[in-house]
Amino acid sequence: MNISARNMVSGLLVLFALMLFLGTFYTVDAGQRAIVLRYGQIRSVEADGLHLKIPLVDHVIKVDVRTxxxxxxxxxxxxxxxxxxxxxxxxxxxxxxxxxxxxxxxxxxxxxxxxxxxxxxxxxxxxxxxxxxxxxxxxxxxxxxxxxxxxxxxxxxxxxxxxxxxxxxxxSGAFDAAIEGKQTAEQEALKASNDLKRIQIEAQQKVAMAQAEAEAIKIQADAIRAQGGQEYVQLKAIEKWDGKLPQVAGGNTPFINLKPQ
CATH class of the missing domain: 3.30.479.30 (Band 7 domain)
Known part of the structure; x- marks a missing residue:
């Protein structure tokens, strides 16, 4: 074997040895686990970090254990x-x-x-x-x-x-249409119910107003009677009179009842 052939063989042996050496180390990243197989059988499960294995014998499978x-x-x-x-x-x-x-x-x-x-x-x-x-x-x-x-x-x-x-x-489309129809019907029923309640409330308010007005009129009538009847009405009219006499000849002067002596 000549020198060049020996050098080539030596180089290959060194390269093979280097590969074997590097093959004895492996790294497991954070969030991973490594399943180590030896001749196809599970030898161990390793956590993250630097680990050793037997080159050409051990086989490493890295597994992500994150989400x-x-x-x-x-x-x-x-x-x-x-x-x-x-x-x-x-x-x-x-x-x-x-x-x-x-x-x-x-x-x-x-x-x-x-x-x-x-x-x-x-x-x-x-x-x-x-x-x-x-x-x-x-x-x-x-x-x-x-x-x-x-x-x-x-x-x-x-x-x-x-x-x-x-x-x-x-x-299905048919079911969606049925649900939409049901919702529409419920909304219409709710609107009708609300309208009915509004009408009832408005009617009650009108009755209450009418009752209040009737009560006020009754109170006023009682007050008039208590104050002398017709005289009290004339007094209130005089209080509102602007002092102007009627312009029509023969007209009566408001609230002045002239009686012959």
């Missing part, structure tokens, strides 16, 4: 046999302490295999317990039941549910 998001359309039937569709978004994460069990049982591709099917199952089960109208009126109750059911379903696979967002429930 993951899955969005899935869901179709279901209500208690009163109305078809409804919605979009469900789920925030979840792997249970870091149970990664080995999750990997052995279902693997790490959980969104398609675990999360989406569980969303479909839970939404169908919950929606079936409500009428279509209740879905619109009791959204918080519906969401609470979906959260409870989905949390339990995912927990069986070492997945931790964080939050659930549900878009508006969508119904």
């Amino acid at each position: 993951l998001k899955a969005t899935s359309p869901a179709e279901a039937g209500t208690r009163d046999l109305q078809h409804v569709s919605t979009q469900v978004a789920v925030n979840y994460h792997f249970n870091a302490t149970s990664l080995a069990d999750t990997y052995q049982r279902v693997g790490l591709e959980v969104e398609d295999k675990i999360v989406d099917p569980r969303i479909q199952e839970v939404v169908k089960a919950v929606v079936a317990r409500f009428s279509a109208e209740d879905l619109l009126k009791r959204r918080d109750d519906v969401r609470s039941e979906i959260v409870a059911g989905l949390s339990g379903a995912l927990q069986k696979y070492n997945l931790v549910l964080e939050d659930v967002q549900i878009t508006n429930f969508k119904f």
Whole structure:
């Protein structure tokens, strides 16, 4: 073997040794865990930081244990046999302490295999317990039941549910038209009821005013009688007279009753 060939072999050996040396280290970032496999079997699950492994023997799979998001359309039937569709978004994460069990049982591709099917199952089960109208009126109750059911379903696979967002429930066009018609009828009935109450109140107000006016007239009449009758009326008229005599010949002077001596 000539010198150049020996130099080439030496260089390859050094490069291989360097690769082996560098291959003994690996880094796990914050928010990750590392599943270490040795000959295909789980040896350990490591937290973030710098770690050692056996090159060509150990295989490292890094797993993100931070929040993951899955969005899935869901179709279901209500208690009163109305078809409804919605979009469900789920925030979840792997249970870091149970990664080995999750990997052995279902693997790490959980969104398609675990999360989406569980969303479909839970939404169908919950929606079936409500009428279509209740879905619109009791959204918080519906969401609470979906959260409870989905949390339990995912927990069986070492997945931790964080939050659930549900878009508006969508119904058939016929059902939407029926709901709109019902709302219109309720609004018209409410308006008619309010108009009736207004009319009744106005009528009561008029009766009260008439009664007040009648009472005032009665009081005035009683006062007149108490003050002397006709003389009292003339006195009040004199108080209002402007002092002008009538311009028509033969006219009577107001309130002056001339009697012959």
